[in-house]
Amino acid sequence: MCQEVYHVKTQETKAxxxxxxxxxxxxxxxxxxxARTGLTSGQPHRRYLWTDAFAVCNxxxxxxxxxxxxxxxxxxxxxxQVHHTLGRHRDDDRRSGWISGLGEQxxxxxxxxxxxxxxxxxxxxxxxxxxxxxxxWDRDGQYFHYLTKWMxxxxxxxxxxxxxxxxxWARELAHTAFHAFTYLPSPSSQSLRMYWKxxxxxxxxxxxxxxxxxxxxxxxxxxxxxxxxxTFHQLSSGPDLEDETRQYTMMIRHNELAxxxxxxxxxxxxxACRLQQLMQQGVTVDSKLLDWLLESARSGLHNYVQSGELQxxxxxxxxxxxxxxxLGLQAMEDLYQTADKxxxxxxxxxxxxPLRDEIEATWRDxxxxxxxxxxxxxxxxxxxxxxxxxxxGFLVLLPPDAVKGQETVP
Numbered sequence: 246m247c248q249e250v251y252h253v254k255t256q257e258t259k260a261x262x263x264x265x266x267x268x269x270x271x272x273x274x275x276x277x278x279x280a281r282t283g284l285t286s287g288q289p290h291r292r293y294l295w296t297d298a299f300a301v302c303n304x305x306x307x308x309x310x311x312x313x314x315x316x317x318x319x320x321x322x323x324x325x326q327v328h329h330t331l332g333r334h335r336d337d338d339r340r341s342g343w344i345s346g347l348g349e350q351x352x353x354x355x356x357x358x359x360x361x362x363x364x365x366x367x368x369x370x371x372x373x374x375x376x377x378x379x380x381x382w383d384r385d386g387q388y389f390h391y392l393t394k395w396m397x398x399x400x401x402x403x404x405x406x407x408x409x410x411x412x413x414w415a416r417e418l419a420h421t422a423f424h425a426f427t428y429l430p431s432p433s434s435q436s437l438r439m440y441w442k443x444x445x446x447x448x449x450x451x452x453x454x455x456x457x458x459x460x461x462x463x464x465x466x467x468x469x470x471x472x473x474x475x476t477f478h479q480l481s482s483g484p485d486l487e488d489e490t491r492q493y494t495m496m497i498r499h500n501e502l503a504x505x506x507x508x509x510x511x512x513x514x515x516x517a518c519r520l521q522q523l524m525q526q527g528v529t530v531d532s533k534l535l536d537w538l539l540e541s542a543r544s545g546l547h548n549y550v551q552s553g554e555l556q557x558x559x560x561x562x563x564x565x566x567x568x569x570x571x572l573g574l575q576a577m578e579d580l581y582q583t584a585d586k587x588x589x590x591x592x593x594x595x596x597x598x599p600l601r602d603e604i605e606a607t608w609r610d611x612x613x614x615x616x617x618x619x620x621x622x623x624x625x626x627x628x629x630x631x632x633x634x635x636x637x638g639f640l641v642l643l644p645p646d647a648v649k650g651q652e653t654v655p
Contacts, residue, residue: 267634268310270609274631275303278624284323292330293364296625297323298394299639303631305405306638320402324411327395328356331364334445335385338368344445345421357418360387360425361395362445369445386451387443392422393462397639400473404643409477416470420484421447423463427492436495439463457504458512460496461538465516465523467493469642472528476644494531502541505548508566511573513542514594515640518576521583522642539580539590542573546597555604560616564608568629574601575636605633 276285278300283290304320307313332352334340343352345359352358365385370376399415402408425447427437439459442452467490474480504510517538524530549570554562577594578601607613608630619626632639 265310268307271303271631271634272307272311274627274634275300275307278627278631279319282624284319284326290326290330291364291624292327293624294327294331294361294388294391295363295394296628297327297364298391298398299628299632301398302401302639303628303635304638305401306632306635308405309637310635317406321406324399324402327361331362332356332359335362335368338445340446346446355414355417357395357399357414358421360392360418360421360443360447362386363388363391370451372449381442381452384451386445387425387447389422389426389439389441389443389459390456390462392418393459393466396466396470400470401638401643403473403477405638407477409474409479409482412470412473412477413479413483416474416483416486419463419467419470419486420489423486423489423492426459427496437492439496458502458509458516460493461502461516462512464490464493464497465519468523468528468530469519472523472526497534499534499537499541502537503544503548504541505545505552506566507549507554508569510542510545510549511569511571511576513538513545514573514577514580517542518580518640519642521580526642526644536590539594542577543590543593546594546600550597550600555600559607559613560618562618563622564613564619564626565622565629567604568608568626568633571601571604571633572629572636572639574598575633576640579640605630 279285281288282292301320301323304316304323307316308320332345333343342349343356343359344362345352345355347355347358362385365383367380367384369385370381396415396419399411399418403410403412403415425443426439428440430438439455440450440452441454441456441459443449444451467486471480471486471490474483474485502513504513517535520530520535520538524535555567574597577591578598581591581595608619608626613619614626
């Protein structure tokens, strides 16, 4: 998948579509999500940035799988709803309007310029409130790693529809995120550091520690956004991200990427897949980074398997984190199948491929979808299960010049 051109099927019979149970199951999951969160129903809008980023990609993937443009239309509808919900202040906030501070018309033109809220249930911590680590998980604000997921979703919309505006919005978001989340620890420091969580208006630090993979996500996201913009001759329109990309490379610590967290492991493998695709599309990258990502993933997978996490009762496991690993393993298989020469790190990773089917089968089991950990996180669990069933919308970076002549959705 990683090397293949992202072909959009223009015709497919209903019988052919329904014959693939994975596609049919993904459609059911995404339809339920759309109705439950107010995208296609009269329910109140319930937007959450991470989940919605994957959902946008899922709809693009369903267009590819079925040939039905209605799913691309739904992706565009979701983008608009996210911007008008998470790009604006909460209903329970004394502030109103766009979180960027722009007026209504300017905010419509630049909905990502102030970043985007997470979408947590509770308001952000007030300046005079004491820090509570447990409570902070449920409070609103902005996460850098959620913003990079939304950048990717917007860029996939541009690559799929050939509408450069979404890439421009993604680059504006990337520019804002870099300048809000990075800082110089001291005048003598050689590289920047990053905050993990910022306030809704990006003026206060809520959690000062740095996310392990945030500089990596920023680097690869910027490479992707710049490549798309260059194809459409749009780099002079909006931020070009050249300096920001260079700064991220200085923050990446190759020997500190390994993790035994399943969601983090999946992220490393997905980033490796994105990096390879960008290299194949002619983007100049750090040539050693791909090997570092694969070796870090191999080390982390070894530790994860040895930990016995997958032998725990499902009531003590989080589906969306494990499904993130499933997506990474799918990306890894694509890497293995399409690489010109599978190096030692990639060969060593092949032994872990059976985990993909094992984990996915667990969470596709209807009986397991009744446990409390599934129900409490139903939106994100169902959307990420749909991503694992129809992964191309998220994993495959469509070369923008490969779909010339494709009819776009206005």
